[in-house]
Amino acid sequence: MNATPTALAPTLGTLEERARQRTGAFGEDALIVCDSLVRIYQSEGVEVQALQGLDLLVEQGELVAIVGASGSGKSTLLSVLSGLDVPTAGRVRVGPWDLMSMSAKQRVAYRRSMVGFVWQQTARNIVPYLTAAENVEFPLALAGARRRVRRARAAELLDVLGVGYCADRRPSQMSGGEQQRVAIAVALANSPQVLFADEPTGELDTATSHDVLEGLRTVNRELGTTVVVVTHDSSVSEHVQRTVAIRDGRTSSEVVRRTHTADDGTEHVVAEEFAVLDRAGRVQLPREYREALDLVGKVRLALESSHVSVWPDRLPPDRPQEPPTRTGRHRAVPAHEEQQ
Numbered sequence: 001m002n003a004t005p006t007a008l009a010p011t012l013g014t015l016e017e018r019a020r021q022r023t024g025a026f027g028e029d030a031l032i033v034c035d036s037l038v039r040i041y042q043s044e045g046v047e048v049q050a051l052q053g054l055d056l057l058v059e060q061g062e063l064v065a066i067v068g069a070s071g072s073g074k075s076t077l078l079s080v081l082s083g084l085d086v087p088t089a090g091r092v093r094v095g096p097w098d099l100m101s102m103s104a105k106q107r108v109a110y111r112r113s114m115v116g117f118v119w120q121q122t123a124r125n126i127v128p129y130l131t132a133a134e135n136v137e138f139p140l141a142l143a144g145a146r147r148r149v150r151r152a153r154a155a156e157l158l159d160v161l162g163v164g165y166c167a168d169r170r171p172s173q174m175s176g177g178e179q180q181r182v183a184i185a186v187a188l189a190n191s192p193q194v195l196f197a198d199e200p201t202g203e204l205d206t207a208t209s210h211d212v213l214e215g216l217r218t219v220n221r222e223l224g225t226t227v228v229v230v231t232h233d234s235s236v237s238e239h240v241q242r243t244v245a246i247r248d249g250r251t252s253s254e255v256v257r258r259t260h261t262a263d264d265g266t267e268h269v270v271a272e273e274f275a276v277l278d279r280a281g282r283v284q285l286p287r288e289y290r291e292a293l294d295l296v297g298k299v300r301l302a303l304e305s306s307h308v309s310v311w312p313d314r315l316p317p318d319r320p321q322e323p324p325t326r327t328g329r330h331r332a333v334p335a336h337e338e339q340q
């Protein structure tokens with residue numbers, strides 16, 4: 001019996017179910033999932049696309065830096081993740097919390113229990129007329145913790161951050177770096193699973209920035225807190241395992257650092273840069289690669305057994321070699337597909 005094309009075609013319900021299953025699989029095991037996030041601002045009749053389909057996964061226990069030029073969308077992303085802002089479209093989850101559909105009450109609970117924050121301006125992080133210890137105890141008092149518990153927790157956190165000696169000092173008696181390390185302790189008072197830091201070193205000099213970034217690293221290593229730090233301080237990548245670069249509201253590349261042990265037993269850190277392949281298969285070619293081979297308009301792709309190569313549309317006269325055709329699967333595509 002011949003089946004009619006209509007009988008073979010999936011129904012709308014089947015297609016929707018398939019789409020749901022695909023969405024469910026993306027980042028299922030990750031602690032933080034941003035899936036095709038879009039945030040559009042309307043400002044005086046002008047539309048600004050701050051996030052343009054951003055994908056990001058962060059695993060439990062990771063220490064990740066998000067870097068990017070001014071206006072690339074870093075703060076917008078952090079506002080969304082911290083529950084202060086709701087994206088226009090996409091999916092965003094932190095642990096069990098679906099940030100797209102939380103009620104106002106759930107949002108407050110999320111901000112109190114799941115996440116902690118450190119902002120660039122120290123005044124936003126700590127109360128000026130309280131000592132460092134009192135600042136750390138403050139959120140614990142709001143959560144109803146007993147005095148003894150509060151004191152012990154404050155002393156422990158200030159010690160972990162290397163500012164135990166500041167316990168009885170007010171912010172005006174501390175340096176900027178000390179204040180930011182106290183701010184990290186305050187953010188961790190209620191034992192959040194995730195710590196978000198927005199430009200925590202923005203107002204600090206290089207040496208002090210180093211101490212604050214090392215403080216975040218210690219917290220990640222010793223307390224197991226997942227840390228996401230947003231910055232345009234390019235030195236941050238020396239302090240974290242993974243640096244994600246955002247460009248035009250999308251993740252564009254990642255630098256992953258790992259320790260490599262040589263045959264003679266010596267250890268050294270290897271930093272590898274990756275381009276991000278988004279869920280639609282788009283890759284952004286770095287500008288220096290495009291410029292070196294004058295890649296504009298469209299490029300040729302060739303599928304090899306272990307990799308894909310990208311070739312200029314027109315080969316320069318001094319390099320007349322053709323793209324490999326072993327697999328016979330090279331094709332020309334508009335370069336903008338690569339550059340989006």
Ligand SMILES: Nc1ncnc2c1ncn2[C@@H]1O[C@H](COP(=O)(O)OP(=O)(O)OP(=O)(O)O)[C@@H](O)[C@H]1O
Nearest residue numbers: 041043048050068069070071072073074075076077
């Ligand atoms: N409330 C808003 N209304 C309109 N446009 C906004 C608003 N907030 C941000 N934008 C725009 O969205 C884009 C992304 O801004 P965002 O602050 O997220 O970038 P950023 O990478 O954090 O920049 P910076 O490093 O300078 O803080 C920019 O073009 C910005 O002008």
